[in-house]
Amino acid sequence: MIDANKSSLIDVYKRLPVKIVRGQGVWVYDQSGANFLDMYAAHAVTSTGHCHPHLVSRLSEQLNKLVFYSNAVAIEHQEEAADLIVGELSSKLNRVFFCNSGAEAVENCLKIARLATGRKRVVAFESGFHGRTLGAQAVTGLAKYRQGLASEVPGHTFVPFNDAKAAALAVASGDVAAIIVEPIQGLAGCRTADPEFFISLREICNKHGVLLIFDEMQTGFGRTGSFAFAPRYGVVPDLISFGKGIASGLPVAAVATTDRVAASIRPGDLGTTFGGGPLACAAVCATIEILRTEQIYDQVAQRAPRLRAALASLPSVQEVRGEGYLIGVKLQGLAANLQAELFKLGVIVGTSDDPTVLRLMPPLILGDEHIDYFIDRMTRAEKVFRDKS
Numbered sequence: 001m002i003d004a005n006k007s008s009l010i011d012v013y014k015r016l017p018v019k020i021v022r023g024q025g026v027w028v029y030d031q032s033g034a035n036f037l038d039m040y041a042a043h044a045v046t047s048t049g050h051c052h053p054h055l056v057s058r059l060s061e062q063l064n065k066l067v068f069y070s071n072a073v074a075i076e077h078q079e080e081a082a083d084l085i086v087g088e089l090s091s092k093l094n095r096v097f098f099c100n101s102g103a104e105a106v107e108n109c110l111k112i113a114r115l116a117t118g119r120k121r122v123v124a125f126e127s128g129f130h131g132r133t134l135g136a137q138a139v140t141g142l143a144k145y146r147q148g149l150a151s152e153v154p155g156h157t158f159v160p161f162n163d164a165k166a167a168a169l170a171v172a173s174g175d176v177a178a179i180i181v182e183p184i185q186g187l188a189g190c191r192t193a194d195p196e197f198f199i200s201l202r203e204i205c206n207k208h209g210v211l212l213i214f215d216e217m218q219t220g221f222g223r224t225g226s227f228a229f230a231p232r233y234g235v236v237p238d239l240i241s242f243g244k245g246i247a248s249g250l251p252v253a254a255v256a257t258t259d260r261v262a263a264s265i266r267p268g269d270l271g272t273t274f275g276g277g278p279l280a281c282a283a284v285c286a287t288i289e290i291l292r293t294e295q296i297y298d299q300v301a302q303r304a305p306r307l308r309a310a311l312a313s314l315p316s317v318q319e320v321r322g323e324g325y326l327i328g329v330k331l332q333g334l335a336a337n338l339q340a341e342l343f344k345l346g347v348i349v350g351t352s353d354d355p356t357v358l359r360l361m362p363p364l365i366l367g368d369e370h371i372d373y374f375i376d377r378m379t380r381a382e383k384v385f386r387d388k389s
Contacts, residue, residue: 016343023050026363026370028348036343037374040350044186044218044326044361047245048290052365055248058286059279068277077281084288085256088227090236095262097255098276102217102243103131105253106180108270109239110135112257113178113211116264121155123170123179123210127188128161129353130180130215139180142188142353161185162193164200171208178211178239179204183229186218189357190321190328195233202235211238211261221245222291222364224324225301245364247283248290252276296364300324303371307360310375316386318356327360328352333389341381347374 018036022029026049028038041047048055062077069075082096099105114120124130124139131137137146138153141161155175159166167179179201185191205212214237219229223245230237238261243253252275274280291297304324311329312320316338321328331338335351335358342349350359362370 016348018343025049025051026366035346037347037370037377039360039362039366039374040348041245041361041363042249043350044223044244046249047221047223047364048248048287048296049363049365050249052248052286052290054290055283055286058282059250062279062282066278068274068279070273071271071276075276075281076278077285078276078278081276081281081284081288082254084285085242085254088288089240089256090231092236092258093230093240093256095257095259097257097270098281099253099255099272100251100275101131102241102253103133103136104272104275105217105241105243105255106130106139106215107133107135108255109180109213109215109241110139110178111270112239112255112261112265113213115269116211116261117177117209119175119177121157121176122153123157123159123167123176125161125167125181125185126158127185127191127353128180128182128215129185129187130182161188161191162197164197164204167201168204171204171210176208176210178213180213180215182215182217183219183232184224184322184326186326186359187353189330189352189354190326190359192321192323198233198235202237205238213237213239213241215241217241217243218326218361219323221287222296222300222324223326223361224322225304226297227291246287247280248287250280250283252280252284254284291364294365300364303366303368306368307371307375310371311378314379314382316382316389321357325360325362325364325366328354329358329360330354331356331358331385333385337388338381338385341384342377345377345381347377347381 018030020028021031027035029035085096086094126141128141130140141158157170159170214230216228220242240256308320316332319330334355339349352359
């Protein structure tokens with residue numbers, strides 16, 4: 001364990017009292033060899049599980065060839081990774097830019113929208129979360145992340161989530177480059193919206209020449225039972241930001257957009273040192289190959305309903321939110337207390353900005369036997385949680 005009082009690290013994280021040193025599939029292990037069922041996937045990052053053999057094979061091969069070169073040259077696997085992403089999306093979304101992190105992908109979406117439209121303002125949604133860099137925080141609707149950081153951008157507007165009329169009024173005031181939205185508000189507690197909301201956003205953007213940005217950090221790469229939330233309900237955004245599970249654990253992110261939007265970008269407008277390196281792109285390729293060959297989308301779509309139904313039957317559960325393996329469990333009490341009880345039983349879960357919502361974002365390879373294991377531990381932990389509440 002790291003002693004925050006002695007460590008050279010800046011103390012910025014609330015950590016569970018364990019150091020994870022090994023992972024395999026849906027399990028992680030501490031220094032003593034104790035195992036934990038990972039129902040959080042390291043913030044929804046280890047999408048294909050820990051150390052998937054195909055991922056390890058591709059990365060090992062690449063490590064023996066070339067770890068890194070910059071975008072000063074053509075990079076092996078970068079075109080391959082972009083083609084694989086495009087192949088999973090609507091035919092309109094056929095251009096990709098690689099970068100390093102989710103926040104950077106959001107920043108680039110906002111920059112591209114301004115370049116493409118010549119406008120400055122952005123409409124975002126209350127309770128949305130888009131990252132901790134200053135530009136991403138500027139469109140984050142959870143106000144506590146913006147306070148005291150001089151990251152308020154004049155002209156940016158926040159409107160209620162799932163309220164298309166409010167979004168239309170904000171856009172009608174003029175000079176709006178983009179609307180940015182999380183299809184499911186993850187950090188806010190896996191809050192969802194009506195299909196009509198997304199359909200209306202597309203219509204609003206079309207009417208006013210505004211670009212629609214989907215931030216699919218958590219909904220992308222199979223987590224909700226399809227490669228991405230788009231083009232659900234027939235809605236195709238102009239830009240999508242991807243990250244987290246995109247490479248099963250390696251740091252990489254991406255922006256997907258259309259030919260029309262990409263035509264507004266000139267050499268030098270965007271750039272990154274590490275984005276789209278050969279090792280990272282090999283991991284992106286391996287991830288998509290696993291999603292396809294192991295039929296992960298179908299597995300999530302088939303198994304998630306049973307997990308959700310079992311959770312909904314527990315006495316302390318008021319509501320089960322989200323879709324697929326992006327699940328928010330609203331409780332009668334503090335989620336952190338149930339998280340602690342589950343940890344004692346060898347299960348890692350997450351919490352959210354809503355103190356009553358537990359978040360579950362397991363590896364997408366979660367099987368029926370793992371769901372049974374989790375529900376057994378959840379039932380036992382929930383009883384203790386209920387007795388203490």
